[in-house]
Amino acid sequence: MSKNTKLIIIISLTAVVLIGGAVFGAVKFKNSAERNSSQANAFDDILANMAADDALKLDFKVFPKSDFKNYIHAGYGFSFDYPADWSVDIFKDDVGDVAVIQNAETGILIYVYPFDEPGPITKERILRDVPDMTIENGRQIKIGEAGVIDVLIFDSDEREMGPSKEMWFVHGGFLYQISAAEGSGEALNKIIESWKFN
Numbered sequence: 001m002s003k004n005t006k007l008i009i010i011i012s013l014t015a016v017v018l019i020g021g022a023v024f025g026a027v028k029f030k031n032s033a034e035r036n037s038s039q040a041n042a043f044d045d046i047l048a049n050m051a052a053d054d055a056l057k058l059d060f061k062v063f064p065k066s067d068f069k070n071y072i073h074a075g076y077g078f079s080f081d082y083p084a085d086w087s088v089d090i091f092k093d094d095v096g097d098v099a100v101i102q103n104a105e106t107g108i109l110i111y112v113y114p115f116d117e118p119g120p121i122t123k124e125r126i127l128r129d130v131p132d133m134t135i136e137n138g139r140q141i142k143i144g145e146a147g148v149i150d151v152l153i154f155d156s157d158e159r160e161m162g163p164s165k166e167m168w169f170v171h172g173g174f175l176y177q178i179s180a181a182e183g184s185g186e187a188l189n190k191i192i193e194s195w196k197f198n
Helices: 003-034 042-054 123-129 185-194
Strands: 060-065 068-073 078-083 087-092 097-102 107-114 136-143 149-158 162-171 174-181
Touching: 068 087, 068 097, 068 185, 078 185, 107 185, 123 149, 162 185, 174 185
Parallel strands: none
Antiparallel strands: 060 068, 068 078, 087 097, 097 107, 107 174, 136 149, 149 162, 162 174
């Protein structure tokens, strides 16, 4: 494994903790802000500050589909359906991109970073670089239209984000890390069952 790969994984996991904590903390803050009109714009301010100068609305389109919308990311060539009453925002960090799919109570983070290994990602592979990471109930599944993408799905419990369902996979030279907070299981299922690369 190259130094570059190890650095990207460490940075990615650090970003999971930092951005995940910020976003889901902001979601909880938004709930209390709705009860207090003097704080009504706090959540928007937090997201704006999180994005700062690196905010990047990438080339994507959203198409309504009854109770779901379809997200298309032209840059990475993937798409998925998500609940129509949720929102999708894209942020750029130092290494890759983060998609935040959320409603007022919970959310899902999708990290996409360059990766120089073919995969598939395994529990042992993650623990080689991040030995303290919680990985429970790990198993391999296949997703995508033809079921050709090998995905490691597992439960984790990072301090900033709390309990989460994690789905990690490699495709086209990128590492995809999907982190779903508690309460987002139905949306996660819809995202995964409809995920495809165009």
